[in-house]
Amino acid sequence: MDLISNLALGFSTAASPANLLFCLIGVLLGTLIGVLPGIGATATIAMLLPITFQLEPVSSLIMLAGIYYGAQYGGSTTAILINMPGESSSAVTAIDGYQMARNGRAGTALAIAALGSFFAGTVSTFLVALFAPPLTEIALEFGAAEYFSLMIVGLVSSVALAHGSVIKALAMVALGLLLGLVGTDIYTGTPRFTLGIREYADGLNFVAVAVGVFGIAEILRNLESEKTREVLMARVTDLMPTKEDFKRMFAPVIRGTVIGSALGVLPGGGAILAAFASYTVEKRLSDRPAEFGRGAIAGVAGPESANNAGAQTSFIPLLTLGIPANPVMALMIGAMIIQGIVPGPNVAVEQPALFWGIIASMWIGNLMLVVLNLPLIGLWVKLLKIPYFVLFPIIMAFCSIGVYSVNSNVYDLYAVAFFGLVGYLLLKLRCEPAPLLLGFVLGPLLEENLRRAMILSRGDPTTFVTRPISAVLLAIAAAVLVIVFLPAVKAKREEVFVEED
Amino acid sequence: MKAISFDTTNALCGSILTAVGLFFAWQSFNLELGTAFRMGPGYFPLLLSAVLTLLGIIILVQSARVHGEPMGPIAIRGIFFILPAPIFFGLTVRGLGFVPAIFFTALIACFASHRMRPLWAVALSLALTVFSVAVFSYGLGLPFERFGPWVRF
Numbered sequence: 001m002d003l004i005s006n007l008a009l010g011f012s013t014a015a016s017p018a019n020l021l022f023c024l025i026g027v028l029l030g031t032l033i034g035v036l037p038g039i040g041a042t043a044t045i046a047m048l049l050p051i052t053f054q055l056e057p058v059s060s061l062i063m064l065a066g067i068y069y070g071a072q073y074g075g076s077t078t079a080i081l082i083n084m085p086g087e088s089s090s091a092v093t094a095i096d097g098y099q100m101a102r103n104g105r106a107g108t109a110l111a112i113a114a115l116g117s118f119f120a121g122t123v124s125t126f127l128v129a130l131f132a133p134p135l136t137e138i139a140l141e142f143g144a145a146e147y148f149s150l151m152i153v154g155l156v157s158s159v160a161l162a163h164g165s166v167i168k169a170l171a172m173v174a175l176g177l178l179l180g181l182v183g184t185d186i187y188t189g190t191p192r193f194t195l196g197i198r199e200y201a202d203g204l205n206f207v208a209v210a211v212g213v214f215g216i217a218e219i220l221r222n223l224e225s226e227k228t229r230e231v232l233m234a235r236v237t238d239l240m241p242t243k244e245d246f247k248r249m250f251a252p253v254i255r256g257t258v259i260g261s262a263l264g265v266l267p268g269g270g271a272i273l274a275a276f277a278s279y280t281v282e283k284r285l286s287d288r289p290a291e292f293g294r295g296a297i298a299g300v301a302g303p304e305s306a307n308n309a310g311a312q313t314s315f316i317p318l319l320t321l322g323i324p325a326n327p328v329m330a331l332m333i334g335a336m337i338i339q340g341i342v343p344g345p346n347v348a349v350e351q352p353a354l355f356w357g358i359i360a361s362m363w364i365g366n367l368m369l370v371v372l373n374l375p376l377i378g379l380w381v382k383l384l385k386i387p388y389f390v391l392f393p394i395i396m397a398f399c400s401i402g403v404y405s406v407n408s409n410v411y412d413l414y415a416v417a418f419f420g421l422v423g424y425l426l427l428k429l430r431c432e433p434a435p436l437l438l439g440f441v442l443g444p445l446l447e448e449n450l451r452r453a454m455i456l457s458r459g460d461p462t463t464f465v466t467r468p469i470s471a472v473l474l475a476i477a478a479a480v481l482v483i484v485f486l487p488a489v490k491a492k493r494e495e496v497f498v499e500e501d
Numbered sequence: 502m503k504a505i506s507f508d509t510t511n512a513l514c515g516s517i518l519t520a521v522g523l524f525f526a527w528q529s530f531n532l533e534l535g536t537a538f539r540m541g542p543g544y545f546p547l548l549l550s551a552v553l554t555l556l557g558i559i560i561l562v563q564s565a566r567v568h569g570e571p572m573g574p575i576a577i578r579g580i581f582f583i584l585p586a587p588i589f590f591g592l593t594v595r596g597l598g599f600v601p602a603i604f605f606t607a608l609i610a611c612f613a614s615h616r617m618r619p620l621w622a623v624a625l626s627l628a629l630t631v632f633s634v635a636v637f638s639y640g641l642g643l644p645f646e647r648f649g650p651w652v653r654f
Contacts, residue, residue: 393626396607400586400587404594410594428572452541
C-alpha cells in the first residue's frame with residue numbers, strides 16, 4: 001500500500017540520528033520558552049525561527065514543528081500551574097486545570113494533559129497522512145483563480161477567529177497584505193513602498209516582521225506592569241492518574257480528538273475554536289456538570305486533546321495547498337520560502353522525503369513530549385521562578401542575532417524595532433496581530449494569482465465565479481463573513497472571547 | 502441630551518488606519534496603475550489601501566457609539582530601552598564586531614526593567630556574550646567578525 005511505504009519513507013527520514021536530535025532540540029526549546037508565561041507558541045517560533053535557518057530544509061522544518069508542539073505543551077503547563085495560559089488555545093485548560101492544581105492534583109492534571117495530547121497527536125498524525133495525498137491531487141488541478149479564492153477563504157476565516165472587532169481584523173488583513181507588497185513588483189521590477197531604501201527592495205524580511213509584531217510587542221506588554229508571579233506549589237507529586245481518572249478521561253479524549261481534528265483543518269486557527277468547542281461539549285455531556293470550573297478532569301482532557309489534534313491537522317492545508325491555517329503555519333511557510341521550497345501541492349510530489357518526514361516527525365515529537373516532559377516537570381516549575389527582568393535581555397540578544405543571521409542585513413534589525421513598536425501599538429489599540437501576519441505572508445501570492453487569473457481571463461473578473469471550484473470557495477468565504485456579522489453570532493462570539501480573557 | 506463622547510482607543514485606531522491607508526494610496530498613485538486586464542504595480546495596492554481607508558473611517562465613526570475599556574498603562578521605559586537594542590546591534594555589528602555589539606545590546610535591554618540592578622545587568626550581559634559567542638560564533642559557525650575595524654588596533 002502506498003500509505004505504508006510513504007510512512008516508512010517518512011519515518012526513515014525523521015528517525016535519522018540528526019533529525020531525531022533536531023526534533024528533540026526543537027521540542028525542548030519549544031517547551032522551555034513556551035513555559036515562560038506570556039510568551040505563546042507564535043512568539044516562541046518567531047524568536048527561534050532564525051536558529052533553524054542554518055540547517056537542512058528537512059531538519060529545519062522538523063525542528064520548527066517540534067518547537068510548535070513543545071511551545072503548546074509548555075503553554076498548557078503554565079495554564080495549569082499558574083493560571084496563565086501561554087497562548088489562547090490553552091486558555092480553556094486553565095479553567096479546570098488550575099483548579100485541579102489548587103486541589104493538590106497538579107501532577108494528575110499535567111499527566112492528563114500530556115497523555116490526552118499524545119493520543120490526539122497520534123490519531124491526527126494518521127489523519128494527516130491519510131488525507132494529505134488525495135487533497136494534494138485536487139490541489140494540483142488548481143489554477144490561479146482557485147488559488148486566489150482559496151486564499152480569500154483563509155484570510156476571511158482568520159478574521160472570523162480573531163478576537164474582538166471584525167472590522168479591525170479586516171483592517172489588519174488589508175494592512176498585512178499591503179505590507180507584504182513592499183518590495184520589487186515581480187512583473188515590472190518597479191520598487192514599491194520602499195521609501196527609497198534599497199535594502200527593502202527584496203521586501204520586508206518576514207522574520208523581522210514576525211519577531212517584531214509577536215515577540216517584541218509581547219515583551220513590551222509584559223513590561224507594562226511588573227508583578228511578581230505566584231507559582232502555585234513547590235512540588236508536583238503524584239503524576240500518575242488513578243484508574244478512576246483514566247476511566248473519566250477516556251471518552252473526553254476521544255471526543256476532543258474528533259472535534260479537534262475536524263476543526264483544525266479550517267483555515268484561520270481552528271485549534272482555539274476546537275478547545276472551546278470540546279469544553280462546551282464535555283460540560284453538556286457530563287453527568288457532573290457542576291464540577292466544571294472546579295477541577296473537572298474532563299475539562300482538562302477534552303480541550304487539551306482537541307487543541308493538540310487541531311494543531312496537527314492544521315498542517316493539512318499547509319502541506320497540501322501551501323495555505324497557512326494559523327499564524328504559526330504562516331511562520332512555517334515563511335521558513336519554507338527562506339529554505340527555497342515553494343509551499344504547495346508540489347512539495348509532496350517533488351520532495352516526498354521532506355513531506356513524509358515532517359508528518360512522521362509529528363508523531364515522534366509528540367512521543368518525545370510525553371517521555372520527556374513528565375519527568376522534567378520539576379525543571380519547568382523551576383523555570384517559572386526565573387524573574388522576567390532576567391529573561392527579556394536574553395530574548396532581545398537572541399532575537400537580534402537571529403534576525404541578523406538570516407540575511408546579514410542590518411536594515412532587518414531596524415525593521416524589528418519598527419514592527420515591535422507597530423505590534424505594541426496594535427495591542428494597545430485592541431487590534432489582533434494574527435490576521436496581519438497572515439495577510440503579510442499571503443500578500444504577494446494573492447496579488448500574483450489575481451494578476452495571473454485576470455490575464456488568463458483577458459480582464460474578465462467573472463472568471464472567479466464561473467470556474468466551479470473557485471466559485472464554491474468564494475461562496476464559503478462570503479458565508480463566513482455573513483455569519484460573523486449576524487447579530488446572534490456576533491453576540492455569542494464576543495461572549496466566547498470575553499471568557500477567554 | 503447626551504454629550505457626544507468618543508472611545509479614545511477606537512478613535513485613535515480609526516484615524517491611524519485611515520492615515521496609513523491614505524499614505525499607501527498616495528504611494529500607489531505614483532506607480533503605474535494599468536488596467537484590470539494587465540494590472541500595473543499600483544493596481545492591487547491601490548485597491549487594498551482604499552479598503553483599509555474605508556475600514557479606518559468605519560472604525561472612527563463607530564468609536565462615537567461603542568465604548569470599550571481604557572487603554573491601560575503604556576510601557577514607556579520598555580519602549581525606550583527595548584526598541585533601541587536591535588537598532589544598536591544593527592548599527593555596530595559591522596563596526597565594533599559581534600562581541601562588543603551583543604554585549605551592549607543586552608546591556609541596553611537590561612535597563613528596560615526598573616528592577617534590574619546595574620551590577621546584575623553587567624554580569625548578565627557578560628554571561629550572555631560568552632554564551633552567544635560560544636554557541637553562535639564557534640558552535641554554529643555564523644560568519645560574524647568577532648571584533649570589527651573600530652576596535653582593532
